Amino acid sequence: MNLEAVIVGAIVGVAAGWLIRRWLAAARRRKEGGCAGDCGCATKLKPKK
Amino acid sequence: MSTPEAGLLVALVGNPNTGKSTLFNALTGLRQRVGNYPGVTVARKSGTCDLGDGQKVELVDLPGLYSLAAASPDEQVVIDALSGNIAGDRRPDAVVLVVDATNLLRNLFLASQVAELGRPVVIVLNQADVAKEQGLRIDTELLSRRLGGVPVVLSSAWKGEGILDVRRAIAAALDQKAVLKRVNWPADIAGALAAVGKAATADTGKQVSVADAQRLLFDTNPSTAERLGWTVAQRESTLRSARDRVRYSGYNPMAAEPLVHYAHLRVVLEGVVTEGLGKAGQTAAVDRLLLHRFLGPFLFLGIMLGFFASVFWLAKFPMDWIQAGVDWTKAVVAPQLDAYPMLQSLLADGIIGGVGAFLVFLPQILILFLFIGILEDSGYMARAAFIMDRLFSWCGLNGKSFVPMLSGFACAIPSLLSTRTIEDPKARLATAFVVPFMSCSARFPIYALMCAAFIGPLYGPGWESLVMVGMHCVGLLFAVPTAFVLTRLVLKVKPQPFVLELPRYQMPKPRDVVWRMWQNAAEFVSKAGTVIFAITIIVWALSYFPRDASVAERIKAANPTAAEEVVKAKVQAAYVEQSYMGRFGKAVQPVFDPLGFDWKITVGVLASFPAREVIVSTLGVTYSVGEGAEADSQQLRKAMQDAKWSEGPRAGSPIFSLAAVLALMVFFALCSQCGPTIATLAQETGGWKWAAGSFLYMTTLAWIVAMLVYQGVSRLT
Ligand SMILES: Nc1nc2c(ncn2[C@@H]2O[C@H](COP(=O)(O)OP(=O)(O)OP(=O)(O)O)[C@@H](O)[C@H]2O)c(=O)[nH]1
Ligand SMILES: [Mg+2]
Numbered sequence: 001m002n003l004e005a006v007i008v009g010a011i012v013g014v015a016a017g018w019l020i021r022r023w024l025a026a027a028r029r030r031k032e033g034g035c036a037g038d039c040g041c042a043t044k045l046k047p048k049k
Numbered sequence: 050m051s052t053p054e055a056g057l058l059v060a061l062v063g064n065p066n067t068g069k070s071t072l073f074n075a076l077t078g079l080r081q082r083v084g085n086y087p088g089v090t091v092a093r094k095s096g097t098c099d100l101g102d103g104q105k106v107e108l109v110d111l112p113g114l115y116s117l118a119a120a121s122p123d124e125q126v127v128i129d130a131l132s133g134n135i136a137g138d139r140r141p142d143a144v145v146l147v148v149d150a151t152n153l154l155r156n157l158f159l160a161s162q163v164a165e166l167g168r169p170v171v172i173v174l175n176q177a178d179v180a181k182e183q184g185l186r187i188d189t190e191l192l193s194r195r196l197g198g199v200p201v202v203l204s205s206a207w208k209g210e211g212i213l214d215v216r217r218a219i220a221a222a223l224d225q226k227a228v229l230k231r232v233n234w235p236a237d238i239a240g241a242l243a244a245v246g247k248a249a250t251a252d253t254g255k256q257v258s259v260a261d262a263q264r265l266l267f268d269t270n271p272s273t274a275e276r277l278g279w280t281v282a283q284r285e286s287t288l289r290s291a292r293d294r295v296r297y298s299g300y301n302p303m304a305a306e307p308l309v310h311y312a313h314l315r316v317v318l319e320g321v322v323t324e325g326l327g328k329a330g331q332t333a334a335v336d337r338l339l340l341h342r343f344l345g346p347f348l349f350l351g352i353m354l355g356f357f358a359s360v361f362w363l364a365k366f367p368m369d370w371i372q373a374g375v376d377w378t379k380a381v382v383a384p385q386l387d388a389y390p391m392l393q394s395l396l397a398d399g400i401i402g403g404v405g406a407f408l409v410f411l412p413q414i415l416i417l418f419l420f421i422g423i424l425e426d427s428g429y430m431a432r433a434a435f436i437m438d439r440l441f442s443w444c445g446l447n448g449k450s451f452v453p454m455l456s457g458f459a460c461a462i463p464s465l466l467s468t469r470t471i472e473d474p475k476a477r478l479a480t481a482f483v484v485p486f487m488s489c490s491a492r493f494p495i496y497a498l499m500c501a502a503f504i505g506p507l508y509g510p511g512w513e514s515l516v517m518v519g520m521h522c523v524g525l526l527f528a529v530p531t532a533f534v535l536t537r538l539v540l541k542v543k544p545q546p547f548v549l550e551l552p553r554y555q556m557p558k559p560r561d562v563v564w565r566m567w568q569n570a571a572e573f574v575s576k577a578g579t580v581i582f583a584i585t586i587i588v589w590a591l592s593y594f595p596r597d598a599s600v601a602e603r604i605k606a607a608n609p610t611a612a613e614e615v616v617k618a619k620v621q622a623a624y625v626e627q628s629y630m631g632r633f634g635k636a637v638q639p640v641f642d643p644l645g646f647d648w649k650i651t652v653g654v655l656a657s658f659p660a661r662e663v664i665v666s667t668l669g670v671t672y673s674v675g676e677g678a679e680a681d682s683q684q685l686r687k688a689m690q691d692a693k694w695s696e697g698p699r700a701g702s703p704i705f706s707l708a709a710v711l712a713l714m715v716f717f718a719l720c721s722q723c724g725p726t727i728a729t730l731a732q733e734t735g736g737w738k739w740a741a742g743s744f745l746y747m748t749t750l751a752w753i754v755a756m757l758v759y760q761g762v763s764r765l766t
Contacts, residue, residue, distance in 0.1 A: 004391050007392065008391050008392060012590045015584075015587055016583075016587055019583045019587070022579075026725070027728065030729070
């Protein structure tokens with residue numbers, strides 16, 4: 001294992017982890033009845049109970 | 050900005066498009082979306098408002114509505130907010146009624162209904178500048194007196210005039226708690242209301258307010274009864290006899306409420322407004338032309354053609370600059386890393402090649418949104434909806450379907466949220482189902498790439514805009530029959546009247562238009578820096594690995610006499626083909642073979658599921674890795690023009706033939722592939738059934754139509 005492979009591996013790993021975390025967070029926000037922040041829907045809804 | 054803990058709560062209520070959100074922004078310093086058509090705001094939004102004396106209150110902006118007889122989900126938001134029904138929410142301590150100063154009678158109907166809630170009220174006569182221009186003079190003092198002493202102020206929220214008066218008036222209302230004068234109900238109606246209130250209180254054990262009793266008596270929609278828990282069996286006979294009583298007194302129970310309110314308001318408004326000399330609006334004259342039965346659609350088409358032509362024309366130079374910048378960056382960065390080929394490829398082919406391919410479209414997106422903003426703010430967009438109405442009412446959708454469909458051309462997600470303005474749940478479902486057919490702005494880059502690389506060079510700029518308009522119509526073309534089948538045959542939606550109120554024409558307001566454009570640009574760039582960036586890295590990794598040395602050796606051994614450059618290119622191409630991405634793409638490619646897609650396009654189609662724009666950066670990466678980083682600063686366009694089939698029956702012929710280019714665009718116009726849209730659809734329709742149905746339907750349809758286009762066009766050419 002050389003340093004180059006480690007750096008590239010880390011970058012790819014961080015990118016993948018970040019994407020997964022983001023999708024999980026979006027799914028959670030959607031479940032709460034709000035908008036997940038895609039496409040200019042900045043309006044956060046109050047969850048209706 | 051923090052919300053004051055358990056502080057006072059003030060709600061903005063009024064008819065659609067009167068300027069509530071504009072006033073909200075002026076009072077709170079926030080930037081809530083405004084637009085010149087009804088139904089912009091569909092959910093509540095709160096902020097902190099200073100009353101001018103250091104006192105702070107929480108202010109909520111709400112969707113617009115014409116009457117408290119709420120029917121649609123967005124109107125229900127207002128009713129809930131006014132009665133404090135949402136858990137964790139309080140009843141507002143004061144209500145600011147935002148009224149269009151040029152149309153007092155109709156706007157005050159809602160005020161008169163709100164009066165029944167008995168909350169302290171401020172009346173803001175907004176758009177005072179327009180009223181003044183039309184020569185209307187309004188005696189606010191007289192109006193205030195007639196309405197029982199509630200503060201009445203004039204404002205021009207957009208110009209920022211009268212905002213301080215509004216702040217003071219809110220403070221005064223909270224202080225003095227003046228309530229609006231209520232209407233005098235004729236004795237029989239008053240008796241019927243009392244009877245309903247008493248019976249409901251007795252049956253439910255809850256305190257039923259006068260306002261609730263009115264909703265129970267006058268509305269056919271059962272939401273109030275359901276909220277109170279008054280069952281059908283309990284209420285049926287009470288309501289029938291109460292309504293009979295109203296009928297015997299000479300009123301139709303369904304029309305009694307507006308009749309009584311309007312009679313009351315005519316007395317209130319007597320002598321309040323004096324008409325002087327002013328410019329009458331030219332709206333009517335302009336509309337006679339633009340909304341003409343036959344001319345209207347043609348003018349619309351002409352405007353759209355001009356629109357896209359100028360997007361291309363204006364964006365050309367800035368795009369070339371960005372392209373040059375991307376090429377330059379690549380040329381500077383790549384040689385620094387000659388010792389580290391893997392890192393070099395990640396940076397040059399992956400990040401710069403992929404994200405760069407996407408960023409090039411920034412100027413077009415900017416100009417696109419600038420024009421959309423101008424059309425919207427001027428009031429024309431709502432007319433476009435009106436022109437389409439004839440088509441849409443035929444297929445069972447109504448006026449309220451247009452705002453969602455129209456904004457679907459920007460992005461499906463907010464449009465799905467704005468279907469909440471539609472009362473009938475079935476009509477809402479049908480609209481939500483066809484909204485993703487509208488060609489959203491994320492599909493724009495792939496159309497633009499295809500036009501710039503193939504349509505433009507081959508057929509000239511005229512065809513570019515024609516193809517662009519065509520692509521935006523393809524979705525519509527299939528949305529209409531889909532809606533027809535859905536509303537008429539599957540859901541059996543009852544036909545509904547056209548209810549879109551056409552806004553006034555106005556000079557587009559540079560501040561609003563530029564702000565809108567700016568926001569979209571910021572979103573585009575931040576997307577490039579986040580989602581697209583991350584996906585690009587992953588796409589790169591999958592297209593780069595594995596890198597077994599034996600592949601290169603085999604190629605070298607097979608071409609012992611070839612020049613070094615040629616061998617290098619062959620090695621790069623061989624590596625990509627045997628990468629994870631290459632293997633996967635080739636395994637799936639047969640599915641898309643009838644559409645003329647090679648494995649790189651196939652991979653692009655699949656990778657763009659999270660966001661459609663990704664197709665452009667995926668093509669950027671796969672072409673870039675396949676060419677080798679150091680050799681070139683070749684542009685994606687050029688690489689695609691030169692791409693040829695390497696094997697199979699089409700070997701040697703260009704991959705991007707006219708047929709394949711058109712098929713690819715049509716596929717993107719119709720397919721359902723943005724994950725967030727499907728998730729939002731599931732959220733808004735309350736389950737995965739419709740979302741899954743939409744995905745299957747759209748994807749199958751896209752495949753079939755693109756296949757027909759490819760097969761048809763390749764036989765013709
Ligand atoms: N001339 C003029 N235009 C105004 C004024 N206030 C708002 N507008 C315009 O009126 C249009 C509607 O404004 P919004 O604030 O979106 O209206 P709204 O009441 O929030 O509308 P909905 O959310 O759809 O109910 C926009 O084009 C504003 O620029 C004003 O005082 N004068
Ligand atoms: Mg609004």
